Amino acid sequence: MGAKVNLEILLIIIFSTVFLYLAIGEPWDHRVVHPFPYAYGASDAFFHQATNEYIKNHGTVTITPPNTVGGYEGVIDAHPPIVFQLTAGLTILSGIEVHDTIMLNATLFFLFSILVLYMIWRRSGISIAMLALPICILMLSGKLPALITWGYWLLLAGILFMVATLWAIIRFDLKYSYIPIAFFISATALAHQPELVYAAAFFGIFLLIKILKEKKITKELIKKAVASTALGIILSFYSLFIFSKTFMKAEGYRNVWDFANANGGYPIFNLIHLKYVGFIVIAGFILFIISKKKKTKTAASVSIFCFLLGYLIYLGLGKRAYAHRLFWIMYLSFFVGFAIYYVLRLFIKKSSIAYPFIISIIILIVSASTIQGNTRTGPGVMNQYEWNALKWISQNTPKDAHVFYFYSGMVASNAPLYNSERVALNLHPPSYFEGLRAGQIKKAYRFSIADGYPMYLHKTGPFSYCYFNEELKPKNKTVECIKEQKPLIPAQIEEEDLNICEIEYYYFPKITEPAIAQYNMAIRNLLMKNDWFEEIYSNQAVSIIKNNRPGVDCFEE
Amino acid sequence: MTTFLLITIILLKIVFYSESILTISKLTLSIFWLYIIPGFFMMYLFKELPFIERMIIGTALGMAFFGVIGYNLGVFGLHIKYQIWILPIIAIIIGIIALRKKDS
Numbered sequence: 001m002g003a004k005v006n007l008e009i010l011l012i013i014i015f016s017t018v019f020l021y022l023a024i025g026e027p028w029d030h031r032v033v034h035p036f037p038y039a040y041g042a043s044d045a046f047f048h049q050a051t052n053e054y055i056k057n058h059g060t061v062t063i064t065p066p067n068t069v070g071g072y073e074g075v076i077d078a079h080p081p082i083v084f085q086l087t088a089g090l091t092i093l094s095g096i097e098v099h100d101t102i103m104l105n106a107t108l109f110f111l112f113s114i115l116v117l118y119m120i121w122r123r124s125g126i127s128i129a130m131l132a133l134p135i136c137i138l139m140l141s142g143k144l145p146a147l148i149t150w151g152y153w154l155l156l157a158g159i160l161f162m163v164a165t166l167w168a169i170i171r172f173d174l175k176y177s178y179i180p181i182a183f184f185i186s187a188t189a190l191a192h193q194p195e196l197v198y199a200a201a202f203f204g205i206f207l208l209i210k211i212l213k214e215k216k217i218t219k220e221l222i223k224k225a226v227a228s229t230a231l232g233i234i235l236s237f238y239s240l241f242i243f244s245k246t247f248m249k250a251e252g253y254r255n256v257w258d259f260a261n262a263n264g265g266y267p268i269f270n271l272i273h274l275k276y277v278g279f280i281v282i283a284g285f286i287l288f289i290i291s292k293k294k295k296t297k298t299a300a301s302v303s304i305f306c307f308l309l310g311y312l313i314y315l316g317l318g319k320r321a322y323a324h325r326l327f328w329i330m331y332l333s334f335f336v337g338f339a340i341y342y343v344l345r346l347f348i349k350k351s352s353i354a355y356p357f358i359i360s361i362i363i364l365i366v367s368a369s370t371i372q373g374n375t376r377t378g379p380g381v382m383n384q385y386e387w388n389a390l391k392w393i394s395q396n397t398p399k400d401a402h403v404f405y406f407y408s409g410m411v412a413s414n415a416p417l418y419n420s421e422r423v424a425l426n427l428h429p430p431s432y433f434e435g436l437r438a439g440q441i442k443k444a445y446r447f448s449i450a451d452g453y454p455m456y457l458h459k460t461g462p463f464s465y466c467y468f469n470e471e472l473k474p475k476n477k478t479v480e481c482i483k484e485q486k487p488l489i490p491a492q493i494e495e496e497d498l499n500i501c502e503i504e505y506y507y508f509p510k511i512t513e514p515a516i517a518q519y520n521m522a523i524r525n526l527l528m529k530n531d532w533f534e535e536i537y538s539n540q541a542v543s544i545i546k547n548n549r550p551g552v553d554c555f556e557e
Numbered sequence: 558m559t560t561f562l563l564i565t566i567i568l569l570k571i572v573f574y575s576e577s578i579l580t581i582s583k584l585t586l587s588i589f590w591l592y593i594i595p596g597f598f599m600m601y602l603f604k605e606l607p608f609i610e611r612m613i614i615g616t617a618l619g620m621a622f623f624g625v626i627g628y629n630l631g632v633f634g635l636h637i638k639y640q641i642w643i644l645p646i647i648a649i650i651i652g653i654i655a656l657r658k659k660d661s
Contacts, residue, residue, distance in 0.1 A: 009609055017568045025572040032576045032584060059638065060631030082624035086591075088637045089623060094587035096580070108588075112620075115613045122610070164617045176602045180618055187621035190628060235625050238632055 007357040008126055012118070014361065015133050016111060018368050022140050023148060024107040026375040036387035037099035040380040043413040045103075045151030047452060048083065050418035053098045056088040069453050071400065071423045072468045072479070076457040078246035081239060082190040083157050106153040113160040114139065114330050117302075120167050121334045124296040125341070127356040132337025134364035135277060136330045137371065143267035144326060145375045152266075155323055158192025161185075163306075165199040169206050170298050178224045182231035189236035193243055194320035196236075198309055203228075205305075245457050245465055249485055257316055264319025269326050277329060277336060284335030287342045299334050306331035385541030386410055387419070389507070392537050393544070394421035401505055403544075404447055406520050407432045408509030414450035422505075424450040431497060436519045441526055443555050444497035455485045500527070501554040504547050511541040530554045558597070561612070562589055592619040595645045598652025604659055622648055 027039035037049055047068075054065035061081040069075045077084075087102040094101065114136045122129040147156060161184050168180040185203070189196045207225055211217055263269075271278060288300055307328060312321030324331075340359065348355055393403055405411040405426040417424035428446035435442040456468035458481055466481035500506075500523075508524045510517055524543055527533050532552070537544040547554065566578075566585045573581060593612075596619025600611035626647075627640045635643075 012609065012613075013564060013568065017571055020568070020572040025574075028573070030573050030575040032573050032580055056637070059636035060634065061628055062632060081628045085624045085628045085631070085637070086620060089591055089627065089641045090587055092638050093591060093641050094584050096584060104584075109620075112613070112617055116617055119610050119613055160617060161621060164614065164621070167614060171603075174603055174605075179599075179602060180614070183618060183621040183625060186625050190625055235629065238629065 007353050008130060011130055011133065011357055011360055012115065015137070015364060016115070018364060019111050019114070019137060019140070020107065022137070022368065022371055022375050023110065023145065024104060026373075027145070027149060027377045028103075032100060032104070033096060034100055036379075036384055037382050038379055039103070039149050039377045040099075040151070040382055041146065041377060042150035042381070043415040043452075045149065045153075046381075046413070046415035046418065048079075048151055048153055049099050049102055050415060051077065051079070052084045052087050052091075052102050053419070054421075055084045056091050056098055059088075061085050061088070064453070065418060065421070067421055067423050068418050069451055069456050069468075070449055070470060071402075072456050072458070074458050075453070075468065076242055076246075076459055076465070078242060078453065078455070078457060080154055080158075080189075080191050080193065080243070082161075082187060083153050085190075086157075102153065103148065106148055106156050109153070109156040109160040110139070110148065113156070113163050113327075116160065116163045116167055117330055117333070120163070120170065120302050121299045121337060123170070124293070124299040124334070124338070126353060127344075128296070128299075128334070128337045128341045130337070130353070130356040130360050131340040131344075131363075132333040134360045134367060135333045135336045137364060137367045138277065138329050139327070140371050140375055142273065142374075144269075144329075145377075146267055147326060149377055149380065152323075154192045158188060158195035159327060161188040161191050162195035162199045164188075166202055166302050166305075169199075169203050170302065172206070172210070172224065178227035178231065181224075181228040182235060185228070185232040186235035189232070190239050193240075193247070194317075194323075202305055241463075242457070245485075246455055250455060259313055262313040262318050262322045264322060266319060266323055266326060269328065274328060274332070277332070280339050281332045281335045284337070284339030284342075288335065288338055291342065296338065300338075303331055303334040381410055381413075382416060383410075383511075383541065385511070385539045386416075386509070388539060389537060389542035389544065390417070390419040393505075393507075394419070396537070397422055397505060402503075403505040403507055404500075404503045405450075405507045406509065406523065407516055408512035408520070410512075411507065411509060414452055417450045426450050436515065441519075441523050442497075443501075444499045446497045457485075501547070501552060502550050504550045506545045506547070508543045508545070509541065510543060527554055558594070561593075562586075565589070590645055591623055591641060592616050595619040595622055595648030595652075598649045599655075601652040601655040601659070604656070619648065 028034065037046065040046060051065060051068065055061050061084045062077060064075050064077040066073050066075070083102070083105065087098060087105050090101045090105060091098050118129050118133055121132050146152070165181065165184040165188055168177060168184050171177050185196065185199055188199050207221070210221065274281065288296060306324065309321060310325035310328060344355060344359070397403070402423045402425060403420060405417060405424060407427050407429065410416055411426055412429065414426065417426065425447040428448055431446035456470055458466050458468055460466055466483055467485040469480040469482055506524070506527065508520045510521065524545060527545060528535065532548045533554070534546055534548065535543060536546045562585065566582055569581050569585055570578060593616050596615030596617065597611060599618055599622065600606070600615040603611065623644050627637065627644055630640055631637065
């Protein structure tokens with residue numbers, strides 16, 4: 001018995017090490033501390049990082065950074081809060097920056113969602129679970145590492161707490177099961193709301209099947225079901241209340257019926273992407289049906305339930321269902337483990353944990369070798385120079401400064417600019433490229449405010465709210481808080497192009513595609529001909545200049 | 558628990574071999590204090606479960622506990638810099654009470 005436990009724990013430790021090595025060690029050049037957000041591949045990652053930085057400094061997960069919502073103060077943070085809460089805590093305790101701890105937390109969510117599933121598969125037998133585990137390393141194959149580097153961190157947290165809720169539900173018969181059910185279901189609500197719906201659906205189905213099987217409704221069942229639900233609601237009430245006023249209004253039921261585009265920005269993943277794993281899964285499923293082992297039914301049910309979530313796109317749920325396809329490998333790993341176990345038992349009659357251990361290690365080595373190199377990303381979208389420039393802005397410009405960003409790949413996205421902690425406005429690409437193609441510096445360009453919020457909810461009392469009118473500030477500094485939210489329209493600084501002489505702070509990227517860099521510098525140099533313009537910051541990649549007389553004609557014809 | 562802490566430090570040093578052992582140790586201790594220890598203690602409510610299950614599920618439970626309770630305390634204004642000390646202690650107390658109840 002002791003040896004069995006030791007080999008199992010050893011396998012889990014080895015798997016966890018290999019997973020972390022590939023998932024976060026490789027992208028991060030095997031360091032924990034980085035001078036800027038490292039291996040960040042997309043805007044979402046920067047959004048969560050910048051918001052979390054503000055929250056860590058603010059001390060509570062309530063208000064969103066003003067510069068991300070047009071400068072409005074007191075806008076309630078509408079995003080599910082648990083990732084921000086956990087990251088702020090880990091940052092303060094460890095002293096490691098948010099841009100590192102948030103990605104590390106996301107990786108831990110990913111790893112532990114696999115390990116929690118392992119615990120569910122383990123109910124069918126330790127050998128099956130051990131044989132299922134190593135295939136989960138393929139969750140880092142192909143485009144799947146984007147789950148970490150592109151910032152799908154709320155989803156990863158949602159998946160972890162959803163599978164943890166499933167674990168707690170199938171452990172319903174434990175005396176205090178209502179406690180983990182309540183905590184995990186409320187954590188799911190605070191992580192990513194679609195997974196709350198799926199977890200709740202599983203709970204309902206589970207209770208229904210239990211009642212039908214036992215042909216009675218016991219007092220114990222009612223007590224636990226009510227306690228789990230009541231406690232879960234209490235713990236997640238406020239967050240869900242905010243959700244009902246924000247994202248549920250903006251998104252809610254997706255009503256997406258274009259199945260070809262149901263992925264909604266996620267990497268494409270269909271059954272064909274399972275490759276040889278898919279064949280083993282099918283074999284495992286057939287063997288499961290044939291074998292009729294009662295002990296395996298619960299694990300198989302969880303596996304099938306999670307697998308089917310990916311097909312809810314056919315109920316119009318769009319990307320909220322599609323996202324679960326990205327986790328098919330780990331959801332279906334049970335059937336892989338079962339297939340291998342079944343074949344193993346044909347040849348080895350002696351029950352020993354050593355055989356599954358050895359086979360699992362072999363599978364892990366072979367699978368990991370196919371991934372080696374796949375997760376190396378380099379520094380990502382950000383670089384030290386632009387990071388230094390953004391941080392300089394945050395420390396050396398007035399709090400109400402508006403900074404206008406001329407074009408480059410990095411600043412074309414909104415979220416990296418949130419790190420300046422100032423309202424950012426970036427160039428409308430067609431407006432910019434029109435001038436570039438004509439070889440002309442225009443007197444006016446179109447800018448739009450860098451924000452990404454569906455609505456600006458503001459608290460006026462314990463349970464009373466209004467919505468800041470996003471068509472006003474920062475256009476004319478008027479603040480109006482209205483009872484009902486207007487349909488989402490990204491706030492525009494102007495209906496028409498903005499005269500560049502009206503700008504106070506200009507950010508010019510120097511290191512980008514040559515034609516774009518040249519054009520940026522041409523605009524900059526033209527402005528600098530006026531003696532009331534000064535360069536206030538410069539490094540190899542960025543020039544920031546200040547207009548000390550905004551509104552005065554600065555354009556030499 | 559100490560053995561597991563040391564194993565985790567070694568594991569993370571393998572993963573982040575270019576990082577200093579001091580940073581790795583600080584990070585490991587932080588993860589243990591915030592997630593693993595509180596969760597493990599709360600899993601004493603389910604002492605009948607095997608150690609490995611209490612460890613893994615306990616870590617997820619520790620994350621859920623800090624995340625959910627911490628968020629709600631934050632709504633009432635309690636700064637996270639206090640929560641990181643108060644909440645793990647509360648979870649440990651819950652675990653000790655559960656352990657004593659089971660022993661008695």
